[in-house]
Amino acid sequence: MWVWIFFVALISICVIVDLGVFNKEAHIIKPKEATTFTIIWVSLALAFSGVIWWLFKAELVPNHTNISPNTAVIDYITGYLVELSLSIDNIFVISVIFTSFKIPAKHQHRVLVWGIIGAMVFRAIMIFFGVALIHQFEWIIYVFGVFLLYAAFNMIKGNKKTDPRDSWFYKTLTKFLPVTDQIDGQKFFITKNSKKYATPLLIALIIIELTDLMFAIDSIPAILAITQDEFIVFSSNIFAILGLRSLYFLVIGLLVKFKFINYSLMVILAFVGLKMLLIEFVEIPSWASLVVIALALSGGIIASNRYAKQMN
Numbered sequence: 001m002w003v004w005i006f007f008v009a010l011i012s013i014c015v016i017v018d019l020g021v022f023n024k025e026a027h028i029i030k031p032k033e034a035t036t037f038t039i040i041w042v043s044l045a046l047a048f049s050g051v052i053w054w055l056f057k058a059e060l061v062p063n064h065t066n067i068s069p070n071t072a073v074i075d076y077i078t079g080y081l082v083e084l085s086l087s088i089d090n091i092f093v094i095s096v097i098f099t100s101f102k103i104p105a106k107h108q109h110r111v112l113v114w115g116i117i118g119a120m121v122f123r124a125i126m127i128f129f130g131v132a133l134i135h136q137f138e139w140i141i142y143v144f145g146v147f148l149l150y151a152a153f154n155m156i157k158g159n160k161k162t163d164p165r166d167s168w169f170y171k172t173l174t175k176f177l178p179v180t181d182q183i184d185g186q187k188f189f190i191t192k193n194s195k196k197y198a199t200p201l202l203i204a205l206i207i208i209e210l211t212d213l214m215f216a217i218d219s220i221p222a223i224l225a226i227t228q229d230e231f232i233v234f235s236s237n238i239f240a241i242l243g244l245r246s247l248y249f250l251v252i253g254l255l256v257k258f259k260f261i262n263y264s265l266m267v268i269l270a271f272v273g274l275k276m277l278l279i280e281f282v283e284i285p286s287w288a289s290l291v292v293i294a295l296a297l298s299g300g301i302i303a304s305n306r307y308a309k310q311m312n
Contacts, residue, residue, distance in 0.1 A: 003061050003231070011238055014044070015117065028105045034249035041243035045080055048239065052076045052232065061231050075227040076236050082223055083240035084247075085293075090215050091248045092268050097207050101200040103183075110186040111201050112245045115208040119216075119241050122209070126216055127234050142277055149273035152266050170203070179203060259307055264300030268293055 055061050056069040067075065094115075098108055173179065180197040184190045188202040223233050271292050275284050 003055060007231075007235060007238075011120070011242065014041075014242055029109060029246075029249040031250060034246050037246035038243060038250050041239070041246060042084075045236075045239035045243065046077070048235065049073045049076050052235070055231075067227070067229065072229070072232060075229065076232050079223040079226050079232060079236035080240055082226065083237050084243070087215070087240055087244050087247070090212060090244070091251050092265050093211050093272070094208055094248060095252055095265070096269070097204050097211070101204045103200060103204050107183070107186050107201060109245075109249075111205050111208065112248065114205055115212070116241055116245050118205075118209045119212040119244075120238055122213055123216060123237050123241065124234065127230065127237065146273070146277070149270060149277075152270040152273065169207070173203065173206070260303040261297070261300040263303075264296040267296040267299075271296075 053069045053073045056067070056072040094112075098111075103111060170179075178195060178197045180190065180192065181200060182190060182192075182197075183199055183201065186201065188199055188205070189196050190199055191197075223236065227233060278284075
């Protein structure tokens with residue numbers, strides 16, 4: 001049991017360190033800062049493979065699957081890369097959510113802080129209690145797939161004035177929770193006329209948590225197909241989530257720097273939406289998703305660079 005306690009303590013320290021560096025005051029995370037921490041978290045995750053080898057070599061974790069230390073390391077690294085590649089889908093959806101709710105760049109960090117912490121808790125619950133419960137709500141995948149296709153369609157039309165208050169979710173939520181479109185610093189709630197109201201930051205956080213839950217329905221079975229060892233599944237999953245926030249700011253920085261990267265976003269959203277809608281009919285491997293995303297991003301970057309050279 002102490003192995004699990006050690007791992008949870010390690011991740012808690014990492015989150016606290018991340019908060020201490022980023023959260024001194026509200027500010028826009030620059031690509032250089034995001035790159036530094038992306039390298040740190042990826043390096044730490046890969047270095048943890050050595051711990052995995054030692055734990056299985058010394059038989060300090062229950063080895064129910066009867067795998068060798070070398071196999072455990074391969075399963076861990078493979079699982080981590082799969083989860084990290086699948087999380088890229090999540091990054092671009094989060095970007096759409098922030099844009100829809102007009103969350104200022106300097107406040108996006110606070111929303112993601114709690115989003116990542118919540119994602120870790122949900123992933124732990126889903127891993128330890130199995131995916132049986134998830135399968136009862138598979139129909140939600142199709143709803144979310146339609147949402148992504150709709151977002152991609154709006155990009156084709158150039159519709160940048162989509163009001164999230166017109167959505168079914170927002171209208172339903174306001175029946176139970178007083179909501180305001182006012183943003184007051186990094187607050188999730190503000191008080192007006194002696195009454196508390198939820199700010200767009202809280203609404204965006206709720207949707208991000210639901211978004212991660214939907215992606216987890218896809219990603220967790222993917223890693224369970226690689227290994228059924230709970231510690232490997234949990235550790236690789238959590239390390240992938242830990243680096244998601246810095247990776248988000250690194251990738252989103254491209255949206256500002258490159259003119260045509262939004263077209264890449266449109267392609268990615270459409271692909272992920274179709275992937276969810278066809279999940280019962282077509283099995284798209286993780287490497288294929290990564291290739292599509294890489295090609296879409298590289299295409300947008302190359303087109304932007306050529307356009308910039310022609311303008312100069």
